[in-house]
Amino acid sequence: MNSLSTPLPDLDLTPWPGSLADRYRELGLWTGELLGDITREHARLHPEREAIVGPDARLDHATLESEVERLADCWRELGWEPGDYVVLQLPNTAAFVTHLISLWRAGLVPVMALANHRFAEISQFVGQTRAVGHVCAGGLGGVDHADLAATVRDSAAGLTTVLVDGQGGHQIEQDPRPRPQLPRDLPPGWEDLPDSGRVALLQLSGGSTGTPKLIPRTHDDYLLSVRESNPICKTTEQTRYLVALPCAHNFAMSSPGILGVLLAGGTAVMAPDPSPATCFALIESERITMSGVVPPVALMWLQAAPRRSHDLSSLERLLVGGSRLPDSAAARIQPVLGCRLQQVFGMAEGLVNYTRDEDDEETVTTTQGRAISPHDEVRVVDDQECDVPDGQVGQLLTRGPYTIRGYFRAGEHNARAFTRDGYYRTGDLVVRHPSGHLSVVGRVKDQINRGGEKIAVVEVESHLLTHPGVAEVSIVAEPDQLLGERACAVLIPAGEPPTAVELRRHLRERGLADYKIPDRFVVTDELPRTRVGKTDLGTIRDERTSA
Structure with missing residues (x-):
């Protein structure tokens, strides 16, 4: 078998090095199923x-x-x-x-x-x-x-x-x-x-x-991810899983998703859309025990639940992933929806992290979990790709038995997306804790460089969401002749829109540094979404740039 340590360009599959593939099979990670x-x-x-x-x-x-x-x-x-x-x-x-x-x-x-x-x-x-x-x-x-x-x-x-x-x-x-x-x-x-x-x-x-x-x-790597997800998520033949996200999305398919439920002998219930009206009715009528959603959907469910009379008592577990769930929203899942929160941080390219049932409440509400396999290799690095200590923000690199070695027929992009020794540059900014849990603080491209000061937008968004007048918010960069970039907070209000003065006062009272406080606040009725329900930051940036 061809033994490679660097991604192959333009091929149908960039294989793992032969010796490593053999090891994964010997360890029983790749089963041949x-x-x-x-x-x-x-x-x-x-x-x-x-x-x-x-x-x-x-x-x-x-x-x-x-x-x-x-x-x-x-x-x-x-x-x-x-x-x-x-x-x-x-x-x-x-x-x-x-x-x-x-x-x-x-x-x-x-x-x-x-x-x-x-x-x-x-x-x-x-x-x-x-x-x-x-x-x-x-x-x-x-x-x-x-x-x-x-x-x-x-x-x-x-x-x-x-x-x-x-x-x-x-x-x-x-x-x-x-x-x-x-x-x-x-x-x-x-x-x-x-x-x-x-x-x-x-x-x-x-x-x-x-x-x-x-x-x-591949069959080997995808089944490994699904198979290892099931015990972590307590997926059994009694599980009734609501597929609220688009079914072709990796989260809905494999974490543990449709495939995990079928592997366990349970039931997958397909929801036409993720709205509270549709999903709450299905949770009640189909006695749903588990579902997986992205943060904007979780926020919609939290907002709608107190106003609806559906019986959600069968719902035991809600997985939330796709992007960072604000800590304040994470803390409300159990009190409002009556189910256990399980945070997920994964990517269609491979690596999947979950919080565990044995984790304490703070870990569940403030981290996005740890890798599913001890054979996942995770590095957190600085701009020179030197490893940083636990507790410091860095860029996430990963490789392992279910993380790809290259995109399909994308040789030029692969040279940028993967290191020469096979690590995938995820583009995520994270903090790794001594336990191995990761807290996602943003994306490399989502950092705002305001006059040389780097602002992690997720941190500021989390603080803004603690204000009772803010239902949802996204912070993006706007061009500025003096600073290079400035921060603009685009928010959906919860009731009467708060003023910029009120919001700035709120952030200062929470101890946020002045340079992190958004320069501008924009109120809107809705935020653009990607096809899988995430907030479409690219569209928001384009709108702010042309505004």
Whole structure:
């Protein structure tokens, strides 16, 4: 097998060094199992137990397995071959799960598009991967993708489009043009990789601007992340997990998400949207025990819960991740929603951290957890990439048995995103505690350099959220001729908007240094969101720059 210590450019997979891969297998971290087999065991052990609940269908484990096998046969009949890429673009439905697992069962590689992606993104995914298929919704989720699918098919030679209607049937349109035989530039020794070491899926990077980069995850590394998440999150066959975020998102799929629940023999309930109205009703009617959301959704739930009469007593655990949950909001989860908070800090590229049930309250409310595996290698470094002591802010670097060694066909970017010895430069600013827990203080690009003084925006946002008149806030940099950058706080008020004088007084009373206090406050009715529900800082920055 090819042994590498630096990322390979422009290949379908940048493999771990051969000696390290062998070690991961010897340690039992990589088991050789395949994601396409995830439904088999519980279809045999608990065939009548509910597996998936969606707006389109309710499936027990036996029916889920039979539907997976039926669809896998369909893909084979279409002429799709193992290793082919297929763009999967479905909303939160049972159909998403059956199609995802059936693609794996047939040896195909799904590209995890979001339901609200459009031509710019889908056409790029198809072109970059040379995809042979595009599986999308025909009327599910209130969106008809027929025109989009046809346009994509006409622009990409060899692409077959499968439209999935809202009743579970298919309208299949195959491109009559002969499929071109495009070469695949694979590294020496590729054929020696076990099936579980090959690319299983292409996840999307979490950037808020531009077309997402594609993240190659293998069966071995992805299953390790899911398998290790389950005991930490206490996922069992009794778990009823509400999929409130877009189902293709890495958090919703694997932390522990849909795959963790299926692996444990539990039930995944697909929510059409993350709103309190929708999710609270499902928590009550489906007796949901666990869910995972991003901080803006958690804040919405906290704000709405006192005004609603839904019975949320079944909810035992709420995982919050995707960005830093303010400490003040974290402290309110249990009193307001009546469930345990579990903070998550992870990335589609690999590393996942959780707070644990045995952690004390302060650790749960002020940190974003510690890595799931003792084999995760975590470094916190300064601008010269020298390690900093625990307790100091630094940039997070990581590598390990489920963290990628390079993005898909992105050699130039890989040279910037990875060190020569394989560490992924996450772009996150963190503080590591002696226990190994990490507190996220922001992103490298989200620091504001105000006249030479560095401001971590998450810290200031956390202080502002303790003001009773602030429901949500994001701080971004604005250009300034004298200082270079100045801080602007864009906030959604809770009731009557507080004045700038009141907010500055509040921050000073909390002991915040004057240079960290925002230069300007802007009140708005809503903040722009990315497709997975995070606050879209890029859009806010653009608006502030042009204001």
